[in-house]
Amino acid sequence: MNIEHRIDKILEIYTPAIKNGQETIDSIIEKYPKYANALRPRLEAVLWLLNAKKNFEPRQGYISSSRQYMEHQFETIRPHGFWQRLFSRYTPQRWVFNMAAPVIVVILLVLIINSAILTARLSIPGDPFYSTKLLTEDIQVALTFNQLHKTDLYIEFSRERTTEFVELVLEGDYELLPVAANRLETEIIASLHSLNEIPTQNQAVEQPMILQLRDTLTNEIFMLNMLKDTSPTTAYPGIELAIQVAQSGLMALR
């Protein structure tokens, strides 16, 4: 048993005796001379606390006289049941806040996502949101299982790539033209593959699609030839590449 524990035991045993006046600090120390140095200051502190305790006692008769008043209070204030506790914790304002907060967050999220998609749709190669635009297109294709609709999408994306290419030329971003031409080629090939995969019984629907792609490519060639005349020579390789891609697509359509 260490000294702390030993002294604590002595205090526990003799505190009531000191309180009743049966023992004094000296009489206890006489019994434990070995611990005298450690025991004396603590016993003095205990004695001081026991004397101090008298000052902290309630007034004579206060507890019994206040009991009646308290019992009356207990009568008027009933203990809170489960529902009371729940409703006291959640005030009407808090309920409204709890309901409104997620709705507001969802609305804000929808608005943010919507505006991001709209910005992405209007973007061209080189814009920060362009990769989002390509990603949403890929998702659209992945989620379209009907072959006719899928072909329609590919043709629409081919038209989008031609528009982007023209915009790049008009804005003078010539260094992006080769990459844009390659992307146009990929989209035209995908459209042609998709057209080939349409079942033969759907040829009536297929014809307008072929015409649509042909118109797109013809217009692209016409536009690019016009732009080539007005653009600097640095733009030529990119524009030439795009014209070749469009012409190859037309040939494949025939």
Add this chain to the structure above:
Amino acid sequence: MPARLDKDHELIQKAQRGDTHAFGDLYESHAPVIFRYLFAHLDSRMDAEDLTGEVFLKAWQSLPKYTERGVPFLAFLFRIARNVLVDHYRQSNRLESKSPDELDGYKEEGNLEPVETIGNQMEHQKILRVLTTLRPDYQSVLTLRFISELSPEETAQVMKRSVGAVRVLQHRALTALRQEIEKTG
């Protein structure tokens, strides 16, 4: 102690069924201990009396969710008392930050006590001055053990520490108190 716990258990069960008289019995047996604890932290007897009542009202309101698993009723009361004290200090600080005109006699409350108690009041202030110089955990362990007369086990439950930790804390707190008494004379 087990006899007291058994009695408490019986009274709590009655009180939980809505018996205010049973809770009155619990009030009568535990209010002095709670009062001493509160008064050892406050400089006004009236505040200590008000807060003792508040502790028991809060205990009464929380009684349906009180379960005796591991926490004796006295420890439950002391936890409420500690929270009530914290709220009281917060409120006092708010009031003290106001101008004297706004205090509405709050500080004067102690002066309303009878003339014959002024001597006791001064003695009380002297004791408080010594106790409040100690570290809060030293003050708590000494108040609980020697003013409220809780056992080391009960003190440990109130302070949410092990009995061993309470013994060590008490050992150091007594040394610190002795030094403080010597300093203040």
